[in-house]
Amino acid sequence: MSTEIRTRFAPSPTGYLHIGGVRTALYNYLFAKKHKGKFILRIEDTDVERSKDEYTLAISEGMKWLGLNWDGGPYYQSERLDLYRQELKSLEKSGRAYKCFCTSEQLKEEREKAKQEGIPAGYDGKCRKLPEGEVKKLQDAGDKYTWRFKTPDTGRLSFKDAVKGTIEFDLATIGDFVIVRSDGMPTYNFTCVVDDALLKISHVIRGDDHISNTPKQILIYNALEKEPPQFAHLPQVHGKDGKRLSKRTGAVSLAEYIEMGYLSEAMLNYLALLGWSTEDSQQLFSMAELIEKFSLDRVSASAGIFDTDKLDWINGKCLRALTAREIASLASKWLKEKKLIESSDKISDKIIKAIEMEKEKISLLSDVPEKIDFMLSDNIIYDEKAVQKRLKKAGAGKILLGILEVIQNVDSFTAENLENAIRKLTEEKNISAGKIFHPLRVAVSGRMTGPGLFELIEFIGKEKTVERIKYAAEELAENE
């Protein structure tokens, strides 16, 4: 009997969607899709203090932006409290959970003491032995209590991890841990198991910071008489300093990368490769290829560093594969900010043409305005360095005037005709192409870089071109 593959992404809404979390979500998504299974979204919001609605929103928006659409959920743990309560009852009945009246202050003190003395920290299971009468007394007195899970005192527990192999733990090192807080809210290790079991998750794919939690969770599965899922622990994503990704080392949230102008497919492609690879080292993938080729046994075991150089390269590749119209529409937010367009639905053909000419130089969507604004504006700004280098040269003014004459006489103002005419000029006057092209470029655009000169001139139009060459020749160029 083949059971359905079901994976889940289970972030806690205590911060914006983290880039490492995005990768976890991606791998879960790819694995589910590859096996024609289901990908479920679950929000782990049992930490009332730190969970915020805005983070929940950011998570689902981010997932949508990426196109990682979930097949089930989102399930909110805060809405499933009854379920955990039921399972707690079952644990109580089987004697696997007990009430603990120790206060957090007490425990903290003991932990510190243990640390100083160099003895292994961890709960000593004091309240496990509390006589029933004593429990009743404390409870009647209104003392707050947590529920702890009773872990075995001896033995070993091992599990097979799809990326790390077999991992074994000594159960003596795992103390009784809290599964329900004194305010009645269940904790992670408990809710996670209950939900994964109830939602029939077949493969738990998550960060390897959860490895140490896994034995605890398996213990709960066993106590609840549920079958544990397959585990796959992904290596961490680190910052440039090799440490855990943090704001200090760069952007960490997906939203920041969106803001910088990255494309979702580039992000996905890059993240897919950060910890996974094909045997032939393929670098560029469509989502369909990713789904087809992904497999957990080719996931790397070691942590990777989030490096934007490669992301930028992939982003450029993705961008170049789009049409100018698509780029314009994707970049409309930035175009609007720079006042190049009024609204997203008012993208002129001129803008699209300009983007077309500069397409291969765009690496981020946010680059678009600066690449094309000089072609669209009526008043160009002459770059000081460009003027110095190309116009303040002996004879530059005279050359420009010569070009002007030619240009004025080009009847059909196309790039081809312009090029023919100007190349003819270089031959007639026997001067190198560079001597003509460079000053001309600066004269009409104000800068030294840009699209092909003749396409650019055609785009600018005869009237403006003539006007600019005149200005440059008379006001800027060296006329000696």
Place this chain on the structure above:
RNA sequence: GGCGGCAUCGUCUAGUCAGGUCCAGGACACAGCCCUCUCAAGGCUGCGACACGGGUUCAAAUCCCGUUGCCGCUACCA
């Protein structure tokens, strides 16, 4: 401290399970060259790594032991 995980070019990695075909392959970045009216893009070339120390073996990046380093867990966070 205890427990657990990880260790190949600056970065992402292939190769490790089934030791030889690996004086270690690909990609990004970097450098140079080519193309070229500029900047890009593209093409080519180059630079560059098996953490360290033992062992096993005819042979080790691959297997074993130890060391070191980094990371995680050790919460009434997830």
